Amino acid sequence: MNAAELVYNTRVALGDLFGVDKPENVILVPNATYALNTVLLGLFEKGDHIITTDLEHNSVLRPLWYLQSRGVDVSVVRVDFEDDDVTVERILRAVKNKTKAIVCTQCSNVCGRILPIERLAVKKPESVLLIVDGAQGAGSLPIDIVKTGIDYYCAPSHKGLLGPQGGGIILVNNRLPRPLVYGGTGTESLNPEQPIDLPEHLESGTLPTPICAGMLAAAQYIDEIGQENIYRHKRRLTDYAYDELELIPGIELYMKQNSNKCLGVIPLNIAGYHSGDLVSYLDKNGIYVRGGIHCAPLFHLRMGTEQRGMVRISFGYFNTEREIDQFVKIVKKFA
């Protein structure tokens, strides 16, 4: 029962971070990809229409392409980097009679562009569900799921929620998706059907108590620091990094013009080099960043970097300006 209590407290603490006051609506899953698959594959049928954006990660896109192969109509809307109103307008214009949902990221995992989720929630038709991939925003971009009107919010433990790898959440604020996995729930064992109550409806099999313990401690820590303070820290680091990075000869900064609308991640390249070259150089100098296309193919196709990739640097609450200075110094040597 101590383990059950710990798991329950994890739901409460994570729910509190997002304005969800029903702990049973906090579903514990292995990661954000699993969370998004559960929602997307559990809600839609042939003939439905779903709208998404060109900033999405494959954890959104691949389930959508699968659904498309099963007769679901999928529209991809181009995000306007400069003007949120244009993005919202484009999404609203894509709505059809059969539109069942808008699925979008809270914040791009490649360029850090924050999407106008709140505005979208207000302007979308009530019958259209809003599903948010919070992988890059959770813990850094404070949001109240219930007040905002987000229907499903998915996030991993190990990014901004500061928890261990192997955990994730679905915050359910609307009807139940079909389960992705069926099995033991520790309840109603003689019932051949999956229980209809949350969280068991979407949680089969043994829950990872050690992961939950990590997620609980992390959620309590975030609550102590305050998500607003985490946001402000990341905002300061992002602005500082852009100011310093633009002084590097040959640097290509893709989002410099709209950097104030981006948070926590910066994509860049050095003229004449593949992203992997700089990643390897940084690796040898003790700096670990990611090159390639970051599982976000539509973004790279749009930017023309699907072959060369980009180097993505990212900041967390524990990074400092001094570390950015060291990074800039090393990149200058490379360039």
Next chain:
Amino acid sequence: MELPVKSATYAMKGKQLLHQNGIKAYVGKRSGEAGCYYYLNVSEKNMDLARKLLMEHNISK
């Protein structure tokens, strides 16, 4: 006295609710007609109030 609840999550939620209302409750699990279920054990004197609270908050099985 045992009051069956929907699941482990609801058992914890119910326990907290009852504690907030001054009722001590213990969580237990056993098998019955429909298989395994969780319950809250409360003293007989608190039974009626506990049942009412659990019903009101949609925690009872």
